[in-house]
Amino acid sequence: MQHSALINVMVKAALRAGRSLKRDLGEIEHLQVSLKGPANFVSLADKRAEEMLYTDLSKARPGYGFLGEEGGTREGTDKTHTWIVDPLDGTTNFLHGIPQFAISIGLKRDETIIAGVVYNPANDELYIAERGKGAFLNDQRLRVAGRRNLNECVIGCGLPHIGRGDHALFRAEMEAIQNKVAGLRRFGAAALDLAFVAAGRLDGFWERDLSPWDIAAGQILIREAGGTISGIDGHDNAVTTGHVVCGNEYVHGELLKILKAAAK
Numbered sequence: 001m002q003h004s005a006l007i008n009v010m011v012k013a014a015l016r017a018g019r020s021l022k023r024d025l026g027e028i029e030h031l032q033v034s035l036k037g038p039a040n041f042v043s044l045a046d047k048r049a050e051e052m053l054y055t056d057l058s059k060a061r062p063g064y065g066f067l068g069e070e071g072g073t074r075e076g077t078d079k080t081h082t083w084i085v086d087p088l089d090g091t092t093n094f095l096h097g098i099p100q101f102a103i104s105i106g107l108k109r110d111e112t113i114i115a116g117v118v119y120n121p122a123n124d125e126l127y128i129a130e131r132g133k134g135a136f137l138n139d140q141r142l143r144v145a146g147r148r149n150l151n152e153c154v155i156g157c158g159l160p161h162i163g164r165g166d167h168a169l170f171r172a173e174m175e176a177i178q179n180k181v182a183g184l185r186r187f188g189a190a191a192l193d194l195a196f197v198a199a200g201r202l203d204g205f206w207e208r209d210l211s212p213w214d215i216a217a218g219q220i221l222i223r224e225a226g227g228t229i230s231g232i233d234g235h236d237n238a239v240t241t242g243h244v245v246c247g248n249e250y251v252h253g254e255l256l257k258i259l260k261a262a263a264k
Contacts, residue, residue, distance in 0.1 A: 006107070007128055010117040013056035014103045017049040017087060018121030021094070021103070025122060028097045042088075042095050046070055049087035049103065057083050057105070064107075069213050082108045084239075086213035090189030099123060104191035106216025113239070116217030118195045127195045127221055135198050135224035144227035145200040148250045154183045155247075155255070156193045158207030165209050169263065173206070176262040177255070190244075194218025197246050198225035204247030204255050208232065212239045228252040232259055
């Protein structure tokens with residue numbers, strides 16, 4: 001199908017960086033058995049992918065700002081547009097050779113995310129969305145799941161790891177939700193978790209303490225797939241606060257109520 005020039009720019013950049021990550025993934029198996037270990041290699045893979053994305057996006061749209069996980073903020077002459085990029089979401093998965101990771105590219109115009117691309121090079125799944133034009137997975141139109149009974153729903157979540165997040169709060173939230181749903185899933189790549197909600201694979205998702213590049217592209221995917229996404233306080237501030245909850249309108253509302261009660 002035909003996409004806008006903007007989406008074509010984003011897809012082209014994601015596919016090129018994805019080819020690099022896919023080659024690097026093939027090296028992980030060999031590095032796992034080395035004494036040095038693969039961590040340094042993965043860091044280089046991450047940075048190399050971000051530089052490729054920066055080069056391609058800047059060439060196509062000179063002047064746009066760039067916010068990346070590795071390089072931080074790079075100011076542009078166009079103050080209304082900013083790329084928000086995670087070159088490798090799911091680094092720990094990648095480090096272990098688990099094929100659940102993605103490149104995430106969002107474009108913010110003023111304070112609104114207007115386009116997003118999430119690409120998993122391991123299985124060649126490409127999610128795209130543009131404001132007012134729908135969300136797609138490999139050119140198939142996406143809709144969020146329609147379930148309205150929580151006890152039939154599978155909900156995704158993040159899981160705070162060592163040195164990060166409020167572990168006690170997460171345990172309270174997990175217990176509260178676990179008692180009401182069919183199952184919980186933790187896949188380890190938030191951009192893909194959000195894409196899974198847009199695709200109806202997950203009925204909902206919540207996580208705290210994320211970064212803008214984890215959420216930006218996924219946010220527009222969910223909205224263009226007919227879903228609802230917000231901060232955990234219910235306001236439209238997920239990208240700025242890093243706390244996110246989403247699903248169809250009903251699931252989103254129910255998760256908000258459960259999380260609010262669990263936090264007391």
